[in-house]
Amino acid sequence: MPTRARKKRETYHHGDLSNALVAAALEVIAKEEQLTLREVSRRVGVNHRAVYRHFADLTALLAAVAEQGYRQLLVALEDALASAKKAPPEKRMEALACAYVAFAIDHPAHYRIMFGRRLNEDGRFNVLEDLVLKAFTIIDTEVAAGIESGKFVSRPRRELVFAFWSLAHGFASLTLVRRIKVKRVLVDPYVRQIVAPFIAGLRAL
Amino acid sequence: MPTRARKKRETYHHGDLSNALVAAALEVIAKEEQLTLREVSRRVGVNHRAVYRHFADLTALLAAVAEQGYRQLLVALEDALASAKKAPPEKRMEALACAYVAFAIDHPAHYRIMFGRRLNEDGRFNVLEDLVLKAFTIIDTEVAAGIESGKFVSRPRRELVFAFWSLAHGFASLTLVRRIKVKRVLVDPYVRQIVAPFIAGLRAL
DNA sequence: ACCTGAACACCGTTCAAGT
DNA sequence: ACCTGAACACCGTTCAAGT
Numbered sequence: 001m002p003t004r005a006r007k008k009r010e011t012y013h014h015g016d017l018s019n020a021l022v023a024a025a026l027e028v029i030a031k032e033e034q035l036t037l038r039e040v041s042r043r044v045g046v047n048h049r050a051v052y053r054h055f056a057d058l059t060a061l062l063a064a065v066a067e068q069g070y071r072q073l074l075v076a077l078e079d080a081l082a083s084a085k086k087a088p089p090e091k092r093m094e095a096l097a098c099a100y101v102a103f104a105i106d107h108p109a110h111y112r113i114m115f116g117r118r119l120n121e122d123g124r125f126n127v128l129e130d131l132v133l134k135a136f137t138i139i140d141t142e143v144a145a146g147i148e149s150g151k152f153v154s155r156p157r158r159e160l161v162f163a164f165w166s167l168a169h170g171f172a173s174l175t176l177v178r179r180i181k182v183k184r185v186l187v188d189p190y191v192r193q194i195v196a197p198f199i200a201g202l203r204a205l
Numbered sequence: 206m207p208t209r210a211r212k213k214r215e216t217y218h219h220g221d222l223s224n225a226l227v228a229a230a231l232e233v234i235a236k237e238e239q240l241t242l243r244e245v246s247r248r249v250g251v252n253h254r255a256v257y258r259h260f261a262d263l264t265a266l267l268a269a270v271a272e273q274g275y276r277q278l279l280v281a282l283e284d285a286l287a288s289a290k291k292a293p294p295e296k297r298m299e300a301l302a303c304a305y306v307a308f309a310i311d312h313p314a315h316y317r318i319m320f321g322r323r324l325n326e327d328g329r330f331n332v333l334e335d336l337v338l339k340a341f342t343i344i345d346t347e348v349a350a351g352i353e354s355g356k357f358v359s360r361p362r363r364e365l366v367f368a369f370w371s372l373a374h375g376f377a378s379l380t381l382v383r384r385i386k387v388k389r390v391l392v393d394p395y396v397r398q399i400v401a402p403f404i405a406g407l408r409a410l
Numbered sequence: 411a412c413c414t415g416a417a418c419a420c421c422g423t424t425c426a427a428g429t
Numbered sequence: 430a431c432c433t434g435a436a437c438a439c440c441g442t443t444c445a446a447g448t
Contacts, residue, residue, distance in 0.1 A: 036421065036422085037421085038420085043381075049421090049423090049432070050432050050433080053430085058422065115384075116220045117382055121382070145417080149396020153402075156398070159399060162376070162379070163376075163401075165375070165379065166371075166375035167368070167403075169358070170371035170372055170373070170374040170378065171368075171373065171375070173374060173378055174320075174367070174371060177272065177325035179209055179320075179325060180371075190364075194364060194371060196368075196406070197365065200406035201287060201402035201404065201405035202308055202402050232443065241439090242442090243439085243440070243441080250414080254413070255412075255414080257442080258411090364448090374421060410412085
């Protein structure tokens, strides 16, 4: 331990600069500060040029940040379903919507990066495509279960999933830009009200 | 005319620099180019500092651009309703959704500025608040008519409007970042499918 | 009044060099 | 291999000056 401490200033490299940079980036966005390549490298205590050794460019660093975000989002969605294990399909969809919106509201900067133009107009990051697909699949599986059980109308699933996703994403986005204002503690009931007509429309007659 | 032409280079001011700047900004975003203060002034042929004579800062210029966008959006929504004059409430809501999404898809840069963080986290622009309120009111009026006619369930209107808006905005946003891919000619039928469950859920039993 | 020039404090990125 | 220094081409914004 003392040896390592002594070593600290003898060398300029970090051991695991790559992870240190992502961690610093997460800190920056957690504080709602401007996420720049120069700011991140400053925090790690490294020349800003060093970033290019590990990431092709700023977008690639953002992709690494977004990847973490998607993993957290997936866990949140799965947890929500696990907590509503024996609930009917309608309640499970509600739980998904609440978890989705809560993630966006609790990690606004993260959410913006994940669904911003920069990453989504860049074809390089297949990991992100995979993770988005996983999120899609979680919703799709619920819709399928609802249809199978006879509780949901039988319609093309793809469009139902996109409708649900649009609703959740739209509500989250409008909340993040403050066009819709909700107190944090009231998010869950509010989301339930918002998705209620959609879920009612999902019900088989 | 020749007198005016001769005058052109004798003076540096533009007569109506303010409008010229907004027009240039609209050109820039129409071409999907980066909208910067310096680029806009370059196009008008004026020193970039001259912008500050007419706009407090870049955000104020963006607000002027957004204002135009909201006016176009309002016209599009009203036209859609006018074209579905005697249609039942469900069809009128569908028409609204189609018009809304079509606007976003046909004016992506405009739409992003209107619903981006920059303007929405800035309290200075009351015109924009008014215009957003007008859009809200258009939707609200339709929902009210649907409820009044007995075709829609009687629920708190505010939440129904936000649900509708979330759905339209979410679909538009996901399409703009290409998470949802639709050919331009198929947008209308696609939107109808997306809003179908929501509208079905709106129906009184 | 209205516009400009030079300067400041930031960006991301490139090139050539240091250890 | 890994990191740095100096430089480039951009930003928005401020200050003091020009007509």
